[in-house]
Amino acid sequence: MERRRKTDQMPGEGDPQDVETYRRAWHSYVMRRNLVVVLFVSFVFLGLLIGKLKLGEPTDFAILFVWVGVYLAGGWWLTEWKCPRCGKVFGHRLWTQRCISCDLSKDEVAAVVREK
Numbered sequence: 001m002e003r004r005r006k007t008d009q010m011p012g013e014g015d016p017q018d019v020e021t022y023r024r025a026w027h028s029y030v031m032r033r034n035l036v037v038v039l040f041v042s043f044v045f046l047g048l049l050i051g052k053l054k055l056g057e058p059t060d061f062a063i064l065f066v067w068v069g070v071y072l073a074g075g076w077w078l079t080e081w082k083c084p085r086c087g088k089v090f091g092h093r094l095w096t097q098r099c100i101s102c103d104l105s106k107d108e109v110a111a112v113v114r115e116k
């Protein structure tokens with residue numbers, strides 16, 4: 001029987017090592033996504049804090065500038081997440097649901113991880 005190409009397989013099909021790869025990839029994704037969400041939410045608190053502290057405009061802008069840099073770095077890190085099936089970058093947009101290379105969806109990855 002001819003072995004199908006790896007990208008044609010359903011996620012989780014094949015050896016247990018693949019499941020492990022999916023599990024690690026998913027945890028890595030969740031960590032990155034949570035970081036971006038936390039950074040985004042923290043912006044609101046940062047805004048309130050800056051409003052209260054009244055440090056003066058140059059300091060306010062410096063803090064905001066640094067925070068935006070951190071947020072962009074976090075967002076970039078999230079888009080650098082590699083697809084566990086094809087090993088390429090999953091998507092260039094933050095909340096893309098399917099791999100741009102092999103069409104694997106995040107729900108499918110999550111389903112494989114939940115089964116274990």
Ligand SMILES: [Zn+2]
Pocket residue numbers: 083084085086087088090099100101102103104
């Ligand atoms: Zn892929």
